[in-house]
Amino acid sequence: EVQLVESGGGLGHPGGSLRLSCAAAGFSFSRYDMHWVRQRIGKGLEFVSSIAAVGATHYAASVKGRFTISRDNDRSSFHLQMDSLRVEDTAVYYCARERDRDFDSWGQGTLVTVSS
Amino acid sequence: SYELTQPPSVSVSPGQTANIACSGEKLGTKSVCWYQQKPGQSPVLVIFQNAKRPSGIPERFAGSKSGNTATLTIGGTQAMDEADYYCQAWDSTTYVFGTGTKVTVL
Numbered sequence: 001e002v003q004l005v006e007s008g009g010g011l012g013h014p015g016g017s018l019r020l021s022c023a024a025a026g027f028s029f030s031r032y033d034m035h036w037v038r039q040r041i042g043k044g045l046e047f048v049s050s051i052a053a054v055g056a057t058h059y060a061a062s063v064k065g066r067f068t069i070s071r072d073n074d075r076s077s078f079h080l081q082m083d084s085l086r087v088e089d090t091a092v093y094y095c096a097r098e099r100d101r102d103f104d105s106w107g108q109g110t111l112v113t114v115s116s
Numbered sequence: 117s118y119e120l121t122q123p124p125s126v127s128v129s130p131g132q133t134a135n136i137a138c139s140g141e142k143l144g145t146k147s148v149c150w151y152q153q154k155p156g157q158s159p160v161l162v163i164f165q166n167a168k169r170p171s172g173i174p175e176r177f178a179g180s181k182s183g184n185t186a187t188l189t190i191g192g193t194q195a196m197d198e199a200d201y202y203c204q205a206w207d208s209t210t211y212v213f214g215t216g217t218k219v220t221v222l
Binding site: 035037044045046047050058060061094099100101102103104106107108109 | 117147149151153158159160161164165170202204205206209210211212213214215216
């Protein structure tokens, strides 16, 4: 069974940093592209960042230059380093597995709140 | 930036058919998928590659596409189908979600 478990959410301050992690199990992690998707409270889904199996990365325009995605295939995990946080980054962050331009497995989500 | 537009809400009576539209420029040339999200839960993939159902998804969920509009059809809607539904497609290097539709089973 595919399992994705996020951690690292919580309270961050404007201009500060948080690091999210996603632990994967139940599949050959190194073979899959992995993603972060966020959802502001009461709003829709928004792509944040992706990292390919071979390591190529992509970012939404709203986070480019502030967030950094990375992966550790030996530990079947990937991360989102969130720097220069803004109030508008407040959201539930989901990690997700890509199959073929779609997301077939999702974590339970971790809440990030950015507030002074 | 690329956008996918959905109606904010759809209401349906139990046992009836719900149709949720998703429109976008050149959507006819893209692969569309659909997610169901119930309150407090993570999204679940219900349709991929326009019309395919993942294992475990009931047959009452069906996807189709005509021109630049994709449609999720829920036939014989049940109370458990009350949820938010999002379409999604890939454009260039980014993954775009639709604006979301709240399906209410009256």
